Amino acid sequence: MPFNRPTLSEIVARNRSDIETRLPGADSALRHSVLDVIARMHAGAASSMYGYLDFLARQIMPDTAEGEHLSRWASIWGIRRKAGVAARATATATGVDGTTILAGTEALRVNGAVYRVRETATIAGGTASLALEAAETGPQSDLTVATTLTLSSAVLGVNATLTVTAIEAAGAIEEDDASLLARLLDRIRTAPQGGSLSDYRAWALQVPGVTRAWVYPDWMGAGTVGVAFVMDGRANIIPLQSDLDLVADHVAELRPVTAEVFVFAPTPDPVDIVLRLVPDTPTIRAAVEAELTDFFAREAEPGGAIFLSRLSETISLAEGEFAHRIDLPDEDYTAGAGRLPALGTVSYV
Incomplete structure (x- = not known):
């Protein structure tokens, strides 16, 4: 038989009933009375304990666990939550020959992102190649070639600006619960x-x-x-x-x-879509494109097919959409070997 957590109001009512049963003639429902305060105080404490028990009930099964409890379940099957990755890049510094740039020296991007020099380098021939790593993990710290960084503190004999010349690795955030749970369930099954x-x-x-x-x-x-x-x-x-x-x-x-x-790496294979939409408004267009983006992320695979019926169903899921007709593609789309179908340009007529 399933356990149903009582609401706070139900616990208060139970407390009042218990008080009045054991104290004949007492009125625990009298607002601001001592008995009313006691009934409400006890209910608040009991509700917190019920809440904790409800939380623990979700953690005792791996498919409903979360946070550190999910990580613990995953570890039993030898699965570890994927750590965040800091972006890495190579940048060129200029200055006086023989000047040393120490490991740990910080450079800043215009958005405030911080990057640290991983290995000590010395300027020779007017330049030095610096190996940089972002101070924070995640894709928000990714760099692009030709990006300009500025040293956070002046280094005697070194010009303040650095120029990114190569990308070594992109950043990644720590794995979230949904992704870890999917891997855990896949391992169990x-x-x-x-x-x-x-x-x-x-x-x-x-x-x-x-x-x-x-x-x-x-x-x-x-x-x-x-x-x-x-x-x-x-x-x-x-x-x-x-x-x-x-x-x-x-x-x-x-x-x-x-x-x-x-x-x-799969080669992107853009699928352009020409669509007649009713009603056709900017808000509904945005909803349609959001659904299409999610659809390609869910169902596209290298060498796979994009079926018109599935595409039409996805468009119908957009909030506010009443009717539509797909002019392009006009048949099921199949990508070549190693090519990944991707959402191309969405046009409206």
């Missing part, structure tokens, strides 16, 4: 089999930042496995070379010794 398709997918998803992965047996012939993945937490979900190297190294430690693994 699909036991490891020493190198099955699901094993390769699980191994790729263990790498910080990886959100979706696909596995292709016999990708380059017998004995080979193809692994593709994306990183949905970034503006550009297609992985960098550094991301491919991380996943390849991680999978190499776990794969069967006889398997040859090819880790690759």
